[in-house]
Amino acid sequence: xxxxxxxxxxxxxxxxxxxxxxxxxxxxxxxxxxxxxxxxxxxxxxxxxxxxxxxxxxxxxxxxxxxxxxxxxxxxxxxxxxxxxxxxxxxxxxxxxxxxxxxxxxxxxxxxxxxxxxxxxxxxxxxxxxxxxxxxxxxxxxxxxxxxxxxxxxxxxxxxxxxxxxxxxxxxxxxxxxxxxxxxxxxxxxxxxxxxxxxxxxxxxxxxxxxxxxxxxxxxxxxxxxxxxxxxxxxxxxxxxxxxxxxxxxxxxxxxxxxxxx
Numbered sequence: 001x002x003x004x005x006x007x008x009x010x011x012x013x014x015x016x017x018x019x020x021x022x023x024x025x026x027x028x029x030x031x032x033x034x035x036x037x038x039x040x041x042x043x044x045x046x047x048x049x050x051x052x053x054x055x056x057x058x059x060x061x062x063x064x065x066x067x068x069x070x071x072x073x074x075x076x077x078x079x080x081x082x083x084x085x086x087x088x089x090x091x092x093x094x095x096x097x098x099x100x101x102x103x104x105x106x107x108x109x110x111x112x113x114x115x116x117x118x119x120x121x122x123x124x125x126x127x128x129x130x131x132x133x134x135x136x137x138x139x140x141x142x143x144x145x146x147x148x149x150x151x152x153x154x155x156x157x158x159x160x161x162x163x164x165x166x167x168x169x170x171x172x173x174x175x176x177x178x179x180x181x182x183x184x185x186x187x188x189x190x191x192x193x194x195x196x197x198x199x200x201x202x203x204x205x206x207x208x209x210x211x212x213x214x215x216x217x218x219x220x221x222x223x224x225x226x227x228x229x230x231x232x233x234x235x236x237x238x239x240x241x242x243x244x245x246x247x248x249x250x251x252x253x254x255x256x257x258x259x260x261x262x
Contacts, residue, residue, distance in 0.1 A: 093122025
């Protein structure tokens with residue numbers, strides 16, 4: 001799936017769209033006027049061993065795009081082959097991209113490789129979150145077999161800002177903590193943040209009383225981490241932080257996608 005966003009006369013338009021395979025998008029939405037909201041659809045609802053999903057999104061100069069998904073992405077038990085999913089996001093100078101998908105759920109026995117690469121140019125702005133859920137904690141199902149290799153890379157003008165890797169392999173003797181025995185981990189990254197946004201974020205965490213959460217600044221990137229056993233709590237924390245700081249970082253008032261309320 002390839003998506004391209006361009007600045008039109010009055011609003012951002014979905015100027016490029018091509019696909020091969022199950023991923024699709026329907027018409028864009030404009031609940032806040034000029035920002036283009038797009039829902040990325042995966043009708044099969046799940047990913048199995050041997051599947052490969054590749055998503056590319058490009059925000060051209062002056063465009064503003066928000067991309068989300070209507071539900072969680074489920075990675076099912078594999079018979080031996082690895083499932084792959086990659087996301088490549090390119091944000092040109094003066095553009096804004098908000099990548100806010102629902103969580104990934106890994107069923108026991110899943111073999112998965114995930115890659116997220118973000119390329120920012122100039123003063124291009126970014127809001128991004130990823131939430132990973134091992135097994136299904138609501139039904140006491142644990143991720144006791146399988147393998148997950150997840151990477152996140154964020155660059156600005158070719159310079160690395162964030163390089164992260166999470167590897168989960170319960171069968172490995174080198175496995176140290178497996179997220180401290182907790183099932184849900186998440187990361188939220190918002191660019192163009194400063195001390196005021198960091199303080200706002202920490203106030204939200206203190207008021208919400210999340211399992212384990214922390215926040216810091218990486219240059220101008222606000223990095224928020226969640227570790228616990230609830231995808232709902234992770235989404236609630238990230239949504240509240242995003243809404244609180246959106247005005248000063250992205251330059252827009254809070255406006256949650258309609259699909260989140262269904």
